[in-house]
Amino acid sequence: MMDKTFDPAAVEARIARRWEEADAFKAGRPDRQGAEPYCIVIPPPNVTGSLHMGHALNNTLQDVLCRYLRMRGRDVLWQPGMDHAGIATQMVVERRLAQKQIQRRDLGREEFVRRVWEWKEESGGTIVSQLKRLGASCDWSRERFTMDEGLSRAVLKVFVDLHRDGYIYRDKRLVNWDPAFGTAISDLEVQQVETKGNLWYIRYPIEGEPDRFITVATTRPETMLGDVAVAVHPDDERYADLVGKRAILPLVGRAIPIVADEYSDPEKGTGAVKITPAHDFNDFEVGRRHDLAPVNVLGPAAEIRILDNDAFWDGLSAEAQAEAKLTLSHLEGESREAARKSIVAMLETNGFLEKVEPHTHAVPHGDRSGVVIEPYLTDQWFVNVKPFAERALAAVRSGETRFVPENWEKTFFQWLENIEPWCVSRQLWWGHQIPAWYGPDGHIYVAESHDEALAAALARDVIEGSLTEEEGAAIASDPERAATYLTREEDVLDTWFSSALWPFSTLGWPDKTPDLARFYPTNTLVTGFDIIFFWVARMMMMGLYCMDRVPFDTVYIHALVRDERGAKMSKSKGNVIDPIDLIDKYGADALRFTLAAMAAQGRDIKLSLQRVEGYRNFATKIWNAARFAEMNGCATVPGFDPAGVRLPLNRWVLGEATSTVGAVTAAIDEYRFNDAAGAAYRFIWNTFCDWHLELAKPILQGADGPEKDETRATIVHVFELILKMLHPFMPFLTEELWEARGGTGVLALASWPDSRDLSDAAAEGEIGWVVDLISEVRSVRSEMGVPAGAQVPIVLISPSEGTRARIGAWGETIRRLARISDISVSDVAPGQSLQLIVRGEVAALPLAGIVDIDAEVARLTKEVGKLGGEIGKIDAKLGNADFLARAPEEVVDEQRERRAEAEARRAQIEEALARLGGRA
Structure with missing residues (x-):
């Protein structure tokens, strides 16, 4: 006997073990050798991570696809793994060390990295166990990590190949600099925060014209120390005579040119702008157009650094330098915030500050550190991705890869059409250390190993004449000298560099493995819109470069999960919902079905606990239906042919069932997860449980015979269809019921249900009319406030012969379920009656004396x-x-x-x- 209730907490771990013992999720199973492959690579969660609602949605949808296609007979590989998450992981470990008053630089690089690996082994697998609790059917035997040996080898090869082909280079450019972490970060790791600040209007004296000034407005007066020009618009008549002249930089005394450039907007501020190429991205471009050498006045912690800065003093006479040092030396080492106050005070004291206005503007902040990001001029490694972007754009435009929903293609196009060189270096210790070495003369050697770099360096230095062949051989043969002859690049690669290789590095590339041949290109990528450029575009570019093929044919972009009011979840708002808490309370199936049922393309999910509770009740409804079938002796009948059933009730439910299977199949194929879940829900709850089982009760409770046998067999057959159809959405419940009802093997490996059309127009006409009539009567009773216990008569107005026959067959059922006292026939409707039209037939409910019309x-x-x-x-x-x-x-x-x-x-x-x- 089945348990009285379904208890997810008691079932889920046991079901997970059953799948594991059966190797249910293993790709390349012997029974799938000739099957068509299907591959999804998991967006690798951070090793620091734990399951949040976005992960729950993303992985539920991936799992629906994998379980569905596995049941369709495909050889499915859902490739799992984790990302080393450079900044995020280093931040976590540094904070843990700080609690013990330990700084990473106190440990040194080697010991710090060892501590990170140690932490990764201890705590880094949290999210994997949580994904298993969600029911994710990954091939866990193939789990990968972006810094494991195989993936690290792939990273080295790609970097070296890109450098050899001229796509990777080192350059001094302006980057987004996070002063808290002391590293460059990506544009997409920057958040613009609306901030209340000021506009400071500063007067710059005109060289050789006493008492004449040009006034600029700035939100960052501390960067004026690095000004190299003032720009005005070429058509701005106010400043036409100043173009070509020079202004004197206040406090510093440096003469800087006044240039004409369309970047300056005559409608904003004074129409004149200070140009600080080392501290502003737009100014950097102006500086390049006018051949202006940048002057960096900040250090890596965003502190003032000018005293030892040759570029800052260049162009100043010895007398002017002495005066500037006297004025500015106290700023050395001050934070940018403190320096701003000091500089504004000095400007005001010396008569250079014209006025100050309140000003609200967007200020860039680091998405992880939360501090203001500094445009910072520094040496970094870059990838020229423009040629790769053009290939990726062509692949999407030609349909090799498509986006679902299609509108996300526009975002993809916009980003890639305006792509800039990718800064791939990070000033961190945790990550893939860039495979570059510097020789004694500063020459750079990029190679996959120190030995290869050393061989190249010694060969070059011998050719250049800085070493003799004998000296070169002596260095090569002396381990100590060989180890110190070159200096290793300290920077590591952007985390997204290794993630960009994920679709093929996880399959064994650069080796030509059987898995690579079978599963690349992969099929569907399920991900969020926020990493289309971070990850999707970069995988496209690297896949085309390394494999000469797109990495996936479809990119499904899911929306955000918000709270029930539509607000974005955040810790600061206190509205974050932990998916593990919901799994503990309602079960994984209820959460999964909620997310799938609400995953309409292009629409954010407003998650309410009531919806999750409602789908927990749905699971209970299905469990109760299974118990009902068991208690009524419903069992599998060998050789049962659903096409041969005779009772209209059974023909009707089989037609509805196969129609639903077809609808669910088509919806999943088209990534309409909500439609698939909705179709399954309506059939199971309404058609099967509420109507078929209810209408079948008199047969099941009646005498034994062919009708009872057929009805029992039909119920079992339809229930098996339900379990199969529902399995991708509610795997734990369905697997438990499959076993409880004696199913063969594990349901996860069963065949997807047959969707051949068994619809029967005559049966649907008969049963559909009965269902609609009862539903209409119930609705009217509710609308009119008819007391629940009141029995009301119903009059059929000039019914057809078919309807008369239906009343004969189903009259007792209609009376019982609609609480009808009597069913009669008339040519006219009684007075004070409500008229219902049910599939073209008119029925009247006389309500006189029951309801005050x-x-x-x-x-x-x-x-x-x-x-x-x-x-x-x-x-x-x-x-x-x-x-x-x-x-x-x-x-x-x-x-x-x-x-x-x-x-x-x-x-x-x-x-x-x-x-x-x-x-x-």
Whole structure:
């Protein structure tokens, strides 16, 4: 006997072990050798990570695809793994060390990296165990890590190949610099934060013209120390005579040119802008156009660094240098914030500050550190990705790779059409150390190993004459001298460099492995829109460069999971929902089904606990249906042919079942996960549980015979279809029921249900009419406030012969389920009756003495008016441009939803009024 209730906590771990023992998720199983391969690579979660709701959605959708296609007979590889997550992981370990008053530089690089590996082994697998709790059917035997030996070898080869082919180079350029971490970061790791600040208007004296100034407005007066020019628009007549002249940099005394450049906007500020190429990306471009040498006045911690800076003093006479040092030396080492206050005070004291205005503007912040990001001029390694971007764009435009939803292609195109060189170096210790070495003369050698680099260096130095052949041979043969002859590049690679190789490095590349031949290119990539450029585009570019083929044919972009009001989840708001908490409370199946059922393409998910609880109740409904079948003796009948059933009730449910299988199949194939889940839910809850099982009760409770046997066999057959169809969404529940009902093997490896069409128009006409009639009567009873215990008569108005036959067959069932006292036939409707039209047939419910019709009309009319007023108020809000501009997105969405609900309710009531004699 089955347990009385389904307890996910008692079942999930046991089911997971059953899958593991059966090698259910293993790619390349003997029974799949000739099958068509299908591969998904998991977006590798950070080794620091734990499961959040975005992971839960992403991995649920991947698992739906993998389980579905595995059941369709494909040889599925869902490739798991984790990312070393350079900055994030180093930050976690540094914070742990700081609790013990230990700094990483106290440990040294080798010991610090050892500590990170140690932490990774201890704590880094948290998210893997949580993904298993979610039910992720990855081939866990193939788990990879972006810094394991094989992937590290792939990284070295790609870097060396790119450098050899001229795509990787070292250059001094402006980068986003995170002063807290002391490293360059990507543009996409920068968040713009609306900040209340000031505009300082600073007067720059004009060289040789006493008492004449040009005024610039700036939000960053501390960077003026690095100004190398003032720019005005070429068409700005106010400054036409100043172009070509020089201004004197206040406090410093350096003469800087006044240049004409269209970057300057005559409508903003004073129309004149200070040009600081070392501390502003736009200024850097202006500096390049006018051949202006940048002057960096900040250090790696965003502190003032000028005293030992030759570029800062260049162009100043000895007298001017002495004066500037006297004025500015106290700034040395000050933070940029402190320096700003000091410089503003000095400007005001010396008469250079014209005015100060409040000014709100966007300020870049590091997404992990939270500190203000500094544009910083430094030597970094770059990849010229423009040629690769062009190939990736062509691949999407030609349809080799498609985006779902399609509108995300525009984002992909926009980013890649405007792509800049990729800064791939990071000033960290945790990560893939760049395979570059510096010789005694500073020459760079890029190689996969120190030995290769040393051989190249010694050969060059012998040819150049700085070493004799004998000296070169002596260095090569002396381990100590060989080890110190070259200096290793300290920087590591951007985490996304190794992640860009993920679709093929995980399959054994650069070796030509059987897995690589079988599973590359992969098929579907499921990911969030926020890493289309970070990861998707870079995988496209590296896949085309290394493999000469796109890495996947489809990119499915899912939306965000928000709270039930539509607000983005964040710790600061206190609205974060932990998926593990929901799994503990409601079970993994309920959470998974909720996410899939709400995953409409292009629409964010508003997650409410009520929805999760509702789908937990759905699981309970299915469990109870299985127990009902068991208690009524429903068992598998060998050789049962669903096409041969005779009872209309059974023909009807089989037609509905196969239609649903077809709908679910088509929806998953088209990545319409919500439609697939919705179709399955409606059939299981409504058609099968609420109607078929209910309508079958008299047969099951009646005498034994062919009708009972057929009905039992049909129930078992349909239930097996349900378990298979529902398995990708609710794997634990369905696997448990599969075993409880004596299914062969594990359900995860069973065949997807047969979707051949078994629809029967005659059976659907008969049973569908019965279902619709009972539903309409129930609806009217509820709308009209008919007491639950009241029995009401129903009159069929001039029914057809077919309807008369249905009443004969189903009259008792209709009376029982619709609480009908009597069913009669008439040519005219009785007075004070409500008329229902059910599939073209008219039925009347005489309500005299049961419901006060006039009072109902008055009540419903009043409610229509109330709803109209509510809709009008919402329309006024939504028609107010100021409201739309100022209100948070979730508030606007909530108003739209309230309007839709009110409109639907109004239509429902107006329909009820129409039934009351056309008095709507």
